[in-house]
Amino acid sequence: MTRTERVATVGTARRARRGRAGTTAALLAVAMTATLAAGCATGGDGPSRDGRGPDQESADTGREQTRAADTSVLAVKIDNAPRARPHTGLNAADVVYVEQVEGGLSRLMAVYATRLPKVVGPVRSARETDLELLRQFDGPTLAFSGAQRKLLPLIDEAPLRAEPPDRTPGAWLRGAGRPAPHNLFLRPGPLVSAAPGPAALTTGFRYGAAPTGGTELASRTVAYPSARFTFTWSESRDRWLVSMDGKAATTTEAGRVAPATVVVQYVKLRRSDYFDALGNNTPFTETVGSGRAQVLRDGKVHDVRWKRATAAEGTEFTTRDGAPVNFADGQVWVVFAKA
Known part of the structure; x- marks a missing residue:
């Protein structure tokens, strides 16, 4: 069975989710209040112990740490401030979600x-948005640098394995040449012993032949109040080239960021109970429900509908007549835009 067939089969399945306890709230509180440097393998804001940058690090360090079973996805919350770019390891992801924050x-x-x-x-x-979004996966591992104190009990109760820096210190390092807090990197090896495979991608996504119709599209821009994403079709690469805030998005080790499919999913944003240090409210992105979306693939845009009936299910994308919409084989970006 091909990867496309396996993912298409799993993506349409409906199955009950097992509850899995996260780390304790006390442990996560330490991740918030202690300096991240103390919780990392290298310490401080400088380079790793051997002086290499994050893209040169071996994944073997910290193999003695307890790792997750090979059946669940690894989700990593990634900084996207201008100082955090270029990213490392982003092109290896199967799915990249883009969400608006404070x-x-x-x-x-x-x-x-x-x-x-x-x-x-x-x-x-x-x-908070991450917890609902990750419910579609069975016991995922979530790697993140910390969380607001009021959010810690929700993380503790969520059916996921929470991995802040304190829990598995050998998995974390500080990269050279970047100011904190934009220099914290993860070695997945100590957390996940091997990639679980496409069966773990219970997103509801289908892969295969393109839907009929569509409109030729050279580029598509999605703007947040303080961020902007542009996806430009490359005929030679058969991919959408990503730009952020008007600059080409690249990675430190794998060149230009170029997904095969881009989904602009229109969702409701509401105020949450959480604020940053400047008093800005963190919006909650409602990924359960239904609405309109645009699917960009093969140089065309398709106007479609999305539906996610419950948090434990993936998201279905259909044409106006109800036919399932296939994505192109390769990385998928899902950009949540305000409805």
């Missing part, structure tokens, strides 16, 4: 199932 800025969540990078980051803090 101040109109953006954060990324990269989901890994078919392969694991040696290093990924920079890593930043979790948000």
